[in-house]
Amino acid sequence: MSEKRAIFSDMRTTSPSSGKSQPTQQTPPSHGSVDAAIRAKLAASEPRKVFSPVDFLHLGSRAAVDKVLSRLTSTGALRRVARGLYDVPRTHAILGPLLPSADDIAKAIAGKGSLRLQPSGAYAANLLGLTEQVPMKLAFLTDGVSRTVHIGNQSILLKHTTPRNMATAGRISGLVIQALRHFKQAHIDDQVVATLRAKLTAEDKAVLLADASLAPVWIADVMRRIAQDKG
Structure with a gap:
């Protein structure tokens, strides 16, 4: 018979004018880029895979991820199968909508x-x-x-x-x-x-x-x- 953690960087750069070390300013991803990244991940996934927001947190903040998932669900690109769990809807020609296993x-x-x-x-x-x-x-x-x-x-x-x-x-x-x-x-x-x-x-x-x-x-x-x- 036949996990996620955020890695924070403490990188610093030197200002030419002051010579002092200053934190690097990092721009958070836009909602558009988070949306595109999530769509790409969904397209590349196995057909029966079930997702949770945790699966996308490396692509953006929790707020941004939740907003994209909510939008995709409202358009039918995603289906909310249970609290905090989503899948890409699948339909059988005879059986109709198929639920995940x-x-x-x-x-x-x-x-x-x-x-x-x-x-x-x-x-x-x-x-x-x-x-x-x-x-x-x-x-x-x-x-x-x-x-x-x-x-x-x-x-x-x-x-x-x-x-x-x-x-x-x-x-x-x-x-x-x-x-x-x-x-x-x-x-x-x-x-x-x-x-x-x-x-x-x-x-x-x-x-x-x-x-x-x-x-x-x-x-x-x-x-x-x-x-x-x-x-």
Whole structure:
């Protein structure tokens, strides 16, 4: 299976008349140049990408960026899919307007504050093929604040959790741990183990073995079973 910081310069120049050091005067970008820069970035981006204002702060001040995003949204060049999140509208000939995927939304939310996200609950089980039903509420564990984002008729729930629960975030072991936790120990049978054993690659299984000590004892035992060649 397969962050932003502003850098301030303290450069100084020497005045020919006084010989004293004076701060360099830098002209802030105009609204027109910020608008053009944002449009260029949107045009060069992946079709499904979801943006937040943070993605454009290297192009101008927050006020200038917000003004451009508001203008682009009012003209239809951008769509506001949730508070502080935008995408370029896409339309399917038959299905009509297409909403961004949960993964695209999650990536944008994570990028806003350099957060880590870990799919959990029924969503983790679905991603691993243990259930075909996509839950209406997609749950993610995070090291950031808890919040809920509504996209169409679907909700994305971010739940703040402990550093231990985030220790395997972003790795296949994290996904397996959360899926098994969702099923609960009493419902983990040979079929669940066999499904995951067939689904995961040899590299995935090596990660499970390496991260087993980070999981609850009973989940660690299941992870080791999955990583075995035979049941």
